[in-house]
Amino acid sequence: MPDNTTNATEAPELSVEQQLSALLGNSDEFFLLMMGCFVFLMQAGFAFLEAGSVRSKNTTNILLKNILDVCIGAISYWAVGYAFAFGTPSNLFIGHGHFFLEGIEGSQYAHWFFHFVFAATASTIVSGAMAERTEFSAYLVYCAVLTGVVYPVAAHWAWDPKGWLLTGVGTGLSFQDFAGSGVVHILGGTAALAGASVVGPRIGRFQHGKPVQISGHTVPLAALGAFILFFGFLAFNGGSQGAISNPGDGVVVALAITNTIISGSSAGLIAMVIKRVGLLGDLHWSLLTTLNGALTGMVAICAGCNNVYPWAACIIGVVAGVAYCGWSQLILKVLKVDDPLDAVAVHFGGGFWGVIAVPIFATEGGIITSGGSAMAFKGLGWNILGGIAIAVWTGLITTTMFGFLRLAGVLRVDPEIEEKGLDIPKHGEPAYPQESYGHGWVLETPEDKLPKCRAKDTEYPPDYSHGDPSKMLAMTHPASMAIPRPSVVTGVPMTDLGFDNEGYQEPIHNTRL
Template sequence: MINSSHQHKVRLPKSLKEASLLEGSSLLLRKVRGLFSPRGLTWLACVPIALFGLGVFNLAAHAAELPELTPAFVANNMFIFIAAILVIFMNAGFAMVEAGMCQQKNAVNILTKNLIVFALAVTGYWFIGYSLMYGEPIGAGWLFFKGLFFDPTVTPEMVKDGALVPSVDFLFQSAFAGTSATIVSGLVAERIKFAPFVLFSIIKCAIIYPIGAAWIWNAGGWLKSIGFVDFAGTTAVHSMGAWGGLVGAMILGPRIGKFVSGKTVAIPGHNLSIATLGALILWICWYGFNGGSQLAMDEQVPYIAVTTTLAGSGGIIAATLTSQIMSGKPDLTMSINGALVGLVSITAICNDVSMPAAWVIGFFAGVLVVFSVGWIDSLKIDDPVGAMSVHGTGGIFGTLVVGLFSTTKGLLTGHGFSQLGIQFLGALAIAVESVVASIIVWNILAVIFDGIRVTEEEEVKGLDIGEHGMEAYPDFAITTR
């Protein structure tokens, strides 16, 4: 064997065409390394600039085909864009309310669910949900479809008519889908596995919510055709979300220690400061939820904002007084839920109700939510944040009050019983659709994941550790039950 210290230089081919299989891999590696040289990085930096320029050119090409933007077109689209941002920010409010009203050991889990739920909602709704909700009829008012995704094209007619562009409309509608899924989170809090919740949220926003909401808001929907009224989503968003969460809560069963020897045991929330902040965030964002549902910046929007405010005010006053009478002291959690239920109850009718009636609706809803929380507990259903009472009981009440207080269709304003019957039918139809679909989906997920509830050990230790391996407050002692 000849051992030589002299290294023979091997000439690599200049192109892949000349290279053998072994030589080709070396040549490719040299090319890739060359990208990270100063000269290569300079060229790479030009790529996003080139893509940006191409995008601007493409937009400019489309803009050239459109007439001059009208003030109505700009105002309407800007207003709904801002309203969409407000509705999206409701996720922060829901996260604060739910985390604050639940135990410290589950804060990370709750915050993670509320953070990811909008991403899941917008993805599923973008993929197929928007089409199922606003597509062409394929089932005589019951089912709609128009392909996957949506067409973002802006036409000259949209500009002339001051209409919403498809992208703004999609953003606003997807925020509503996310809100409906977030409601589910509160009902199943502190004992559900993370993965089943994630999958349920996707299915709900992609299929369950769009199909039911299409009955109400699609021009060809069967509920819309018979005159059912749900201006901003009391039924379509709040009730539907509550029914889906209720099914999940019943399948999961109560948290450990919630019901002992037939008695209800309160499990206090760990931070009512952030729960109160969450309620205030939701109240502010509700102006986008209700006001934006006008779908234009016109004279009705300020009026809608006032009726919304009055109902929320009536709700918090009534819930605080009712809890004071029943327990001897005002309960902050009831005050929070009173404000929220007042806002839920006015959502279906906020554009077609007198101001005094708006306050009365909120007040009665505030009384109702206090009794509803106790009633749900008596059924041995564990609702950690009162989501069923706020969005379910409040949602049904808010749906029915259209038939009572509507200035154009209500019984108490001299228009007979017919609208009340239609509202009852709509509330029932959405409840059946949501409950049946949720039973199917939750049970399928239970089979796939060998149950949707965490183990007893994980629940006692906390879902932050069991599901995420981290703590929200690592420097503070955690009290477990």
């Protein structure tokens, strides 16, 4: 291992103050990098959540899209995104310097990385809302535009010292969004709404104007993804302090993390109870509703996690849980928008409530703590204006972009591919290859003793569409369909097992060989 330490006789001697200053600077950069790495892990959380929420035939497709959030996002944000967001020189609207990171100081690399993972988060919100029917090439385009142009401009407005929302353009007001309820989540939710609206619903999602449930293929995977996101949000919000070396930094980071978990927990509980009492149409203790409610609470607290008391974080979470349920019903049943992940309800609904909540509950200068001062109400108005501005900016750019992609015929896959699944025709890599299931012992079982699968009184031969027939002999046995033995399966849709979309499996009795 090479010795990278500087020879003391060759380097100029530093004073104690200079050494201390360098140490503090290094600690701040290390803090940003480590928090950025934890936020980067949220990409895995989104990948698992989205993969579990789509059907098995589209799993590879959605996972690859999440990988490309990182790949395309990194290149776009390196080339132009960071320059638009924080480049110098700049004006009220946009930065225009340091393209390809040229000319930046060494200490800014950590800043670039932390904001890159924020940009990637905004981008990945969209992929879930448009899942299972969007052309892969269209995804490449909107990922580059979102991370390279749309997000950086909004970030400049709210977080750059010269941005118009932060400076207040002479009003004496400043946009309050500590960790991105507006910049990340309103933006991502608006883009998701635009994309899902323009691409249209999945085949079979609505019949005669009424929504039809299309379930994801694995709830455990979705739950794992949500837990990873919970962890990532702690760094997402705590790391937004940007430093750890100044007096009081540790307290702010701790408060942000504490408020994040309180808000998320209260929102998850409220959403679960709303589902259980039947306000959403049925009476169940729903895992998925609880997960989405908790995520909405964490989205909502982003804006003010550093500037509200824990009791206020609990209230913000409660309202966020209610907001999630309301937005979810509005998007699906009123607007008739098909959003497989409920991304619009979680991110747009939670984000907008978050930017409203900060001026109300802020520990200093909030409407409640100031006794309803005029300045506090002006701050509320400025935050609402900022949220609307971000939504309008994002909506104009993304709706135009998706509209052009649709007119060009490259936004949505063919109906046949959508019905059969994107994994095989688009990627040649099914997430669950059928030849990988089962075992060779079935070959010793007499043919007449093998149970048969029937769909609407029609016998179906083994499905060889996913592999070589020589590898598929074991598929004649129900065990190859990943049904535990012994078991009875009745009335299960066989869409993902080689049956047509209308077929149902008759009872199968698996017997131990």
